[in-house]
Structure formats: C-alpha cells, structure tokens
Amino acid sequence: MEFLAATTLSDALAAKREQPEAVPLMGGTDVMVELNFDRRRPPALLDLTGVRELDEWSMDGDVVRLGAGVTYTRVIEELGQALPGLAMASRTVGSPQIRNRGTVGGNLGAASPAGDSHPPLLAAGAKIELASVTGTRTVSIDDFYTGVKSHAGRPDELITAVLVRSARGPQQFSKIGTRNAMVIAVSSFGLALHPDVKRVRTGIGSAAPTPRRAVEAESFLSSALEEHDLWETRAALADSLVREFGERVKAAARPIDDVRGTAAYRLHSLAVMARRTLGWAWADYAGGTA
Amino acid sequence: MPPATPTEAPPEPAAPADAPDATRGDVAGGVGHSAGRPDSTLKVTGEFAYGSDLWMDNMLWGVTVRSPHPYARIRSIDIAEALATAGVFAVLTHEDVPGEKTYGLEVADQPVLAFDVVRYQGEPVALVAADHPEIARQAAKKVRVDYEVLEPVTDARAALGHATPDLHGDQAGQVTELSRAAPYLHPEGNLVRHLKIRVGDPDPVADVVVVGEYDVGMQDQAFLGPEAGLAVPDGVGGVDLYVATQWLHVDQRQICAALGLRAEQVRLSLAGVGGAFGGREDLSMHVHGCLLALHTGKPVKMVYNREESFFGHVHRHPAKMRYEHGADRDGRLVYVKAEIYLDGGAYASSTPAVVGNAGTMGLGPYVVPNIHVDCYGAYTNNPPCGAMRGFGSVQTAFAYEAQMDKLAAQLGMDPVELRVRNAMAEGSPIPTGQVIDSAAPVAELLQRLRAMPLPSDLDGADLRHLPGGVSNTTHGEGVRRGVGYAVAYKNVAFSEGFDDYSTARVRLEAVAGAPQVTVHTAAAEVGQGLVTVEQQICRTELGVDTVVVHPKDTQVGSGGSTSASRQTYVTGGAVRAACHRVRDRVFALAAAYLGETLDDLRLEGGNIVSQTRGAVGSVADVLGTEVVEETTQWRHRRTEPIDPETGQGFAHVQFAFAAHRAVVDVDVELGLVKVVELACTQDVGKAINPDAVVGQIQGGSTQGMGLALMEEIQISEGKIRNPSFTDYLIPTILDTPPMPIEVLEYADPHAPYGLRGVGEAPTISSGPAVMAAIRDACGLELTKVPVRPEHIVDGGADREVSGTD
Numbered sequence A: 001m002e003f004l005a006a007t008t009l010s011d012a013l014a015a016k017r018e019q020p021e022a023v024p025l026m027g028g029t030d031v032m033v034e035l036n037f038d039r040r041r042p043p044a045l046l047d048l049t050g051v052r053e054l055d056e057w058s059m060d061g062d063v064v065r066l067g068a069g070v071t072y073t074r075v076i077e078e079l080g081q082a083l084p085g086l087a088m089a090s091r092t093v094g095s096p097q098i099r100n101r102g103t104v105g106g107n108l109g110a111a112s113p114a115g116d117s118h119p120p121l122l123a124a125g126a127k128i129e130l131a132s133v134t135g136t137r138t139v140s141i142d143d144f145y146t147g148v149k150s151h152a153g154r155p156d157e158l159i160t161a162v163l164v165r166s167a168r169g170p171q172q173f174s175k176i177g178t179r180n181a182m183v184i185a186v187s188s189f190g191l192a193l194h195p196d197v198k199r200v201r202t203g204i205g206s207a208a209p210t211p212r213r214a215v216e217a218e219s220f221l222s223s224a225l226e227e228h229d230l231w232e233t234r235a236a237l238a239d240s241l242v243r244e245f246g247e248r249v250k251a252a253a254r255p256i257d258d259v260r261g262t263a264a265y266r267l268h269s270l271a272v273m274a275r276r277t278l279g280w281a282w283a284d285y286a287g288g289t290a
Numbered sequence B: 001m002p003p004a005t006p007t008e009a010p011p012e013p014a015a016p017a018d019a020p021d022a023t024r025g026d027v028a029g030g031v032g033h034s035a036g037r038p039d040s041t042l043k044v045t046g047e048f049a050y051g052s053d054l055w056m057d058n059m060l061w062g063v064t065v066r067s068p069h070p071y072a073r074i075r076s077i078d079i080a081e082a083l084a085t086a087g088v089f090a091v092l093t094h095e096d097v098p099g100e101k102t103y104g105l106e107v108a109d110q111p112v113l114a115f116d117v118v119r120y121q122g123e124p125v126a127l128v129a130a131d132h133p134e135i136a137r138q139a140a141k142k143v144r145v146d147y148e149v150l151e152p153v154t155d156a157r158a159a160l161g162h163a164t165p166d167l168h169g170d171q172a173g174q175v176t177e178l179s180r181a182a183p184y185l186h187p188e189g190n191l192v193r194h195l196k197i198r199v200g201d202p203d204p205v206a207d208v209v210v211v212g213e214y215d216v217g218m219q220d221q222a223f224l225g226p227e228a229g230l231a232v233p234d235g236v237g238g239v240d241l242y243v244a245t246q247w248l249h250v251d252q253r254q255i256c257a258a259l260g261l262r263a264e265q266v267r268l269s270l271a272g273v274g275g276a277f278g279g280r281e282d283l284s285m286h287v288h289g290c291l292l293a294l295h296t297g298k299p300v301k302m303v304y305n306r307e308e309s310f311f312g313h314v315h316r317h318p319a320k321m322r323y324e325h326g327a328d329r330d331g332r333l334v335y336v337k338a339e340i341y342l343d344g345g346a347y348a349s350s351t352p353a354v355v356g357n358a359g360t361m362g363l364g365p366y367v368v369p370n371i372h373v374d375c376y377g378a379y380t381n382n383p384p385c386g387a388m389r390g391f392g393s394v395q396t397a398f399a400y401e402a403q404m405d406k407l408a409a410q411l412g413m414d415p416v417e418l419r420v421r422n423a424m425a426e427g428s429p430i431p432t433g434q435v436i437d438s439a440a441p442v443a444e445l446l447q448r449l450r451a452m453p454l455p456s457d458l459d460g461a462d463l464r465h466l467p468g469g470v471s472n473t474t475h476g477e478g479v480r481r482g483v484g485y486a487v488a489y490k491n492v493a494f495s496e497g498f499d500d501y502s503t504a505r506v507r508l509e510a511v512a513g514a515p516q517v518t519v520h521t522a523a524a525e526v527g528q529g530l531v532t533v534e535q536q537i538c539r540t541e542l543g544v545d546t547v548v549v550h551p552k553d554t555q556v557g558s559g560g561s562t563s564a565s566r567q568t569y570v571t572g573g574a575v576r577a578a579c580h581r582v583r584d585r586v587f588a589l590a591a592a593y594l595g596e597t598l599d600d601l602r603l604e605g606g607n608i609v610s611q612t613r614g615a616v617g618s619v620a621d622v623l624g625t626e627v628v629e630e631t632t633q634w635r636h637r638r639t640e641p642i643d644p645e646t647g648q649g650f651a652h653v654q655f656a657f658a659a660h661r662a663v664v665d666v667d668v669e670l671g672l673v674k675v676v677e678l679a680c681t682q683d684v685g686k687a688i689n690p691d692a693v694v695g696q697i698q699g700g701s702t703q704g705m706g707l708a709l710m711e712e713i714q715i716s717e718g719k720i721r722n723p724s725f726t727d728y729l730i731p732t733i734l735d736t737p738p739m740p741i742e743v744l745e746y747a748d749p750h751a752p753y754g755l756r757g758v759g760e761a762p763t764i765s766s767g768p769a770v771m772a773a774i775r776d777a778c779g780l781e782l783t784k785v786p787v788r789p790e791h792i793v794d795g796g797a798d799r800e801v802s803g804t805d
C-alpha cells in the first residue's frame, strides 16, 4: 500500500487527481478501523493530517467555513455559539480520544447513515465544499448523501470545508444509544429553527439508508407556525401540533431491524425525539434567548 | 421423597481451623493493609508486558482457520495452495495432532482441530504459520475446506427434545417438530448434565403462588487483553509455552495429552494476563501454538484480534428459566419449583459444574422447606459456553430475585422485609441439605443497605445525570425513579468433592545483609491482585518486608484455578502454610544460633523476637548463608458429590454473601436507563487487602449491571451478530454510578485468616437489583435480560406519560 503524505492542499488535490483511488486519511478513526479489520485494502492512502488549510475554521460574514479537518473537540470548544446543533452532536461522538482525532470532514467522507454530524448539518442547511485540481464547487447538504455510505464527491475531489450559516435560532440534537456514552446511534434527530426565514429544518440519522430530512414534517410545522403567527407571538405550541410533528418525522424514516435496535423502536424514538427537541427549541425561542 | 435431613460436613483429615490471633493486622504491607500492587507502576505507565507483547527474534506467526458455519460436515480440506505460499512454514490439520484429538476441562469432547464435523461458528479447522502475520492471514484464506452445511440446533430445550414455547408465548410449550428433529450433536446425545433437587413434599400447597419465566442472554467476559501466547520448541522434542491463562497445570495436562508428551516436556509460564473472568479457563491457542512450534522447530506467536476473541473463548451460558414460588400469608416460603435450561453450546467446557452451581445455588439465600429443581445443560450449535464470574449463580439470581419481588407485590409486603423473613443465617440448611456453619448475615446485609441514605432527587441540570446522558434525549421528561434490592450467595472454591488444592514454595534468605522472601506459586495473576496478597501474607507471617513474587510457571506444583473466588483462600492458605514451615525452620536455626530453645518467638521487622526478651537476633544474622525453602500443598476442607436423585450432599466449601440496592432513573418513554447509584454490602470474612476488596466489588457490580442493561452476544441461527466492541457494549465510566460500599468482616473459622472469597458475589446481585429498580420505575414485568429500550417501550405502550413534551 502506498502512503501519500500531503502538506498543502494543492499537493493533496494533485495526488488525488493522479490516484483517484487513494483513500483520504483525516483522523483515521474510520479508515484505520476498516484497514485493521481488513474490510478494505486500498492501493494508496492519502494522508491529509499535515494539510494546514483543512485544519482551520473562519467566518465569512455570518457563514462559518469549517475546514474538513477540524476535530469534534474544537467544534465543541470553539463553535458552540455559532453551530450549536453540530456542537451538541459532536459532544455525543465516541470518547475524548475519538473526539480529539475524529473530524466532521471524515464523518462526511464516511457518509454513514449513523454519523452524528449529519442530522445537525441537514437541519442547519449546510453546504459542502468539494475541491479538485479543476476547481471548487459547493453542494447543498440536501444533495450530498447519494446512497448507503456514498456521497456526491467525485473520485478526484476532496471535501475541503463545510459552509454553515451561524445559527439564527435555537438548534437541538438528540441521539439514542443503549449506553450513555461511546455509542453508535440507534437513531438520532437534529432540529433547527430559522426564524429569519420562518423555516424549520430537520435531520434524521440511523433510520434510513442515508441521513435525510423529514421534509414533509418541516413544511407542516413551518406552515402551522406561520399560519398562527407564532414566529411573531412566540406563544406556546399546542400539544397536538407537537405530536403531529413527531408523527410526521416518524413517517419520513425508513429504518431496519438490526443488532442495535428494531425498526419499530427507531420509529417510536424519532417521534419522541422530534417532540422533545421541538419543545426545547421552542421554549428557547419563546424565552427570547435566541 | 427424602426428608430434609441436614447434611453434616464429612470428617476432616486435618484441622485447618485457625486461631484468630494468627491475624496480625499491624505489619506494614501485611495482611489487612491496602498494600500496593508490585506491578502497578508498570501497568499505569503502559510498560507491563501482556501476552500480546511476547516477542522472540525469528519467531513465526500462527493463524487459525475457523469454520464459518455453526454446523457442517467437513468433506475435505485442501491445504496445498496455502502451503505453497512464500513465507509459509506450516499448514496443519487434525491429521497433524499427534496425541488425543479432543480435549476439554471436564469432558474431552472438543477437537483440537475439527474432524468430520464442525459444531459451532468459529471452530478451529486448520493452522498456518508464516514469517509475517499478514502472510499467515492471507495464506489462511487459501485453505480450502469443503463443507456440507447442516441445519444447526440452536435451542437448548429443542436440543433435549423438550417442549419449546410457541412463538407468540400465549400457549403452553409443546414438543414440536423442532424438538423431535434435533439431531445428536455428540454420540451420547445432547444432554450434558441434568441436576435434580428433591426436598420435602412433592405436591406442596401454599396460600400465595407466583410463577415467572425468565430469559438471560449470553454475556461475554470482554477482557481487554485478547488471547495470546508464544510457543518455543526446546530442540529435543519438548516445548515451552508462555501464555495468558487462568490455570497453568490444567492447561499443561490437556496440552500433553494432545501432543502425546510428558509433563516435563511441556513447560508453561504465565504471560501478562489482561483480564480473564473465566474466559481463559479453556484452551485457546495453547495446543495450536505448540503444534506449530514443534512442527516448524521455530518459536510461534499467536494473538487473536478483538473479533476473533469473540470466537476464541467460551461465554456465559444463556438461560431460560421457569420458577414457581409458594408462600404462606406471612410471606414465609413454602416451596420453590424451578426448571432451568442452560445452553452450553457446541462443547461441554465447564457446563457440568455450571449446572451444579445453577442448580444448587439457584434459589438464592433463602430457606425453602420444599424444593423441586431440574437444571439442564444442553449441547447446541451455539457458541460454546463455560466459565464466567458468578458461574451459574448469575443467571438464576435474575430469576429468584424477580420472583421474590413478585411475591412481595402479591402479598402487599415490602420486598426487603420479605427477603429478611426468609433469609438464610448461620445454621440454616441450603437446598442441598448442607448446614451453613459460619456467618451468613443475609438479613444484616439487607438492613444495612436499607439504612444507607438514598441519593438525592433527579438532577436535570447536568445531562450526564440523566438517562441518555449527553446524547440529550431528555431534560426530565418521562423520567421515573425506581429502587430495587437483590442478594447473592455463591459457593467459594470448587465443589462436589473436587480435590481442590494449591501449592506454594516460599524461600527465605539473606541478600546483602537483609532478609528477603521469594514466593513461588503457579496460581495465575489475572489482574485481581493475588501477587499482592502473596506478598502480604509473607510479610505478616515472616516479618520480612522485601517479598519477591517469582514468575508463575509449572516449575512448582499446581496453584489450582484462578476462578470460583478461590485464590486468596486456597493459594493464600498454601502460602501461609509454607511460611509457617519456613518460620519453624528459622526458629530451629535461632535455637542453634542462640544456644537455647525459646518457645515464645515470633518474626517481626526482620528480627526474631521473643515475647519476654524482645529482639534476640536479626533474621539475616541467624540465616547467615543458609537458604530456607519450603514447598507445601494446601487443601480446603473436603466436600462430597451430591446425590444424583435428590441433590443432597455436603457439596460446598464456603459461601460468600453480597447484597445490592440499585437506584435508577428510567426514561419510560424512550426505554433508556441511568443507574443513579449502586450500593453494596458484602461480608468478606476478612479483608486481606481492603482496597482490593473494594475494587473487586466495584468491578463485579459493574459487570453485573452491564449484563442487566446492555451486554449480550446476539446469536441468530448459531451465528454471532455482534463480535466487536462497537456492538457488544460494556458500561463506560459514564454508565457507572457512585457505589457506596460497606464491607463486613465476620470471620469464617474454616478459612485462612477467616477470609471469604470476594470476586464473584457482587457480580451476581448487582444485575438483579438493577432489574428490580427498573421494574419499580416502569411497573413492567421485564423478564428478559439484558433489558433493551424496546422492551420498556413496548411493555409500556399504553402508558400515558405526563410531562412537558
């Protein structure tokens, strides 16, 4: 196996052009597990840990440009205000060691339906920046996940950054696991209120072949909020509305039975998480703290 | 039906009973002190060499070819391509096993390498040795085994031809085609052992009767150091094996049989053991490594990876149990009927002894006048099951304690009160008729637990204190608190007449003018701290500070198994006995040195001290160049087999008692659980090392809690679905609650220093206490262990939850 160690982004992109089958290596917390278990024998590894450009985050107006190599630990410590949903999700990833190594870019690269970054990025309406020697493009998170563990990046491209607007309203993330730490999601749910555009967005994890939004539930809720002037009045939400939202989130999922949980439980838990996260987010909004 | 006549202890060949003054708690680093471990610095700094760190220049790497099928006939094995691979030195099959082709701890039914059939997924079929681990792994894939796949037998009751419950659970079990069709997996059939206890009235009647069926899943020992060893050929037909194991001599016996060698030709040394919990009692790579080493003439190392480890050792028996308890209106037990099925998997391993424990200990620490127990161990094509901490008592405790709570609810009685009313005490008969002849403070353990303050109410401010933790699933919604109690009792050391001894060699000499002791036993240190205990006993008995623990090997006699909570008792007893002999010889030397015989001597602070005259000489001076060495075999008191029809007999050496109170918060809407506190009381007779005792209680409590909440090897059609730590979950520190612990010390007059085995009892009662607390919180029966979120949610489907959500 060849080991390509890039130190600049242009070197990395050139290498990827030359050898599109080279597997990018960021924190290695997915890649190394696959290699150790012999699930994958790539001809080459492309080590990105030395590429400074990927390690940084910056603000461009109110948009956070989160380098693909920023670790969960840094997201938690530095971006809790701007990206609260992602920070909450980051807090649930693995153990301190994994959070110190693992990156949001790696999570996107793996594109596992159980990855914890996906629901908050879907809810926030992120864009993924993909680069190759021929140029840079951005893909909406809505179009990023293309199948089980596959995404919209081309073989000659690298994920270079995630672009997310700084939160304008409350965000929540909730994840079910059969232990209270260090657990792969049985199911997960992200929710973001966007009062500036009067929209609610969601993200469902571990309950369909790919991470996905509950689009119908979102529009149901957004129009109900609009209809009753709730964005302005910030009045309490009717219990029936919250329940109906939960049921519609559940209806958006297509879970399976597996070793981590049953499809029925996943559906049930999504409805509960949707209700609860909406309740918390709305309470924040009504309290005017956000 | 036999009357419940108490069974007396068989006559003692020797009187091991102990004068209490033998315990001198005042020696620094001695018995009763929390002496530090000799290997602690190495372990904390990461320098301790575990089995997987073994290394020799020019060594080869051995790899095991395993069956992908739970049950299949082997038509042929073609090794040609694998053998032709560059770098490969040997490919071996059952044809290369020179001695006995099968081995086993109690029954030699397990092939060293499979022939004719494979009976479980992961069964070793062939071996490869190569000069690089990767080459060995790739070559292993080229061993072509032609299998005729057979329908596996995966239900213990069906394997025995017994009734199996209907799928919906709404009809009584029936003998179906499944049971009629189960083939014999071994020539004698699928029954490994059937234990019966029959006491008192066969048709008892009671005012109140509760029936329950319980199902305990397959737990794994989940030790962190995978199976590992290094076999080094000696060039003259013998072999030295360095291996992480639990009982060097029982390994040696089995390896010799398989290799056709004598004991002198197969020498074992203990490699660093990264946890065991019973999972290293059976052989893993031992014979395989030796075969490859002898075949190639080179050292061969074998290390399993995490996934292979799940196939490389036995697990805890899953159990299906039906219990019926009858009591009078005052809550006094009238009778218990129990039917217990333990799934032993493909090979016997220690199933007969596990059945022995589950059957004889399976009613808990309660006095029961009329008893009818049937406990079965069966062969199936599931993964082999054998020893694991708590050994049969863990499974049954889930059932008997759930039954006690059910009975209390039926009677409208406090569950602790019901237990206290039926608690065993010193002088009580146990179901096998044996009378408990030392402290049995069951009632006190419960009362002390109940007197401990309860933890404060739900703290919603910190997510880590809530069910789901930082996963942020609740801010208090749906959360209900529950409290549950459970009690364990466990036989210590080997039961049913087994000749269970340990050997110790103790040497005393002067080194550079200071006395030094070397203690040499073959008893395996697996992390529990026996090495520390050996040092402590030498310090106390010989008054010498510097005690070197000789590496554990077979150059000294057997130390018996590191299991059954027995090493501090039995090897500790042997070390003490050897120390006494050494001491007596030093006194004889002192007499020569002093020119007179004093009969009030003791060893203290490196000196020989007379009660009346004070220090009369230093040990170093008295010894001069003399090396005093003594080797002693030591036995605990004898036990006897139980009667095969009635289950009566003096079967057990000693009993350990522990009790737990669990406090849990359950999110009843999501089925997630946070254990808030797990309090424990345990009688340890004498805490030889108080810190180590607390460590055992914390670890055992956590392991038992893990079984209640999450630990399960999931099997489907005989195949393991979760052979990894991604999906075989064990509690993390964030799942582990504060543990208030009270340690009682009621000396057992039959045991050295009055001690009781400690390690297993807390593993037995913690899980049932957690289950009781969860039931209390949700008001559900919850008969399946581990409890999964969907059980709580499904069970409470109609529950209306009030809350802010």
Ligand SMILES: Cc1cc2nc3c(=O)[nH]c(=O)nc-3n(C[C@H](O)[C@H](O)[C@H](O)COP(=O)(O)OP(=O)(O)OC[C@H]3O[C@@H](n4cnc5c(N)ncnc54)[C@H](O)[C@@H]3O)c2cc1C
Pocket: A023, A024, A025, A026, A027, A028, A029, A030, A031, A032, A033, A048, A068, A092, A093, A094, A095, A098, A101, A102, A103, A104, A105, A106, A107, A108, A109, A110, A114, A115, A116, A117, A153, A157, A158, A159, A160, A182, A183, A184, A185
């Ligand atoms: C013990 C443990 C616990 C874990 N717990 C969790 C958890 O709770 N939640 C969770 O979501 N995940 C968990 N994971 C999985 C893993 O940590 C995450 O997916 C993490 O985000 C991966 O990031 P990384 O930087 O380590 O990626 P890597 O392993 O380096 O890469 C992951 C994938 O992304 C690709 N990739 C990396 N960088 C790029 C790039 N710039 N462009 C294109 N492709 C790229 C790689 O080729 C690979 O396919 C856990 C893993 C372990 C070992």
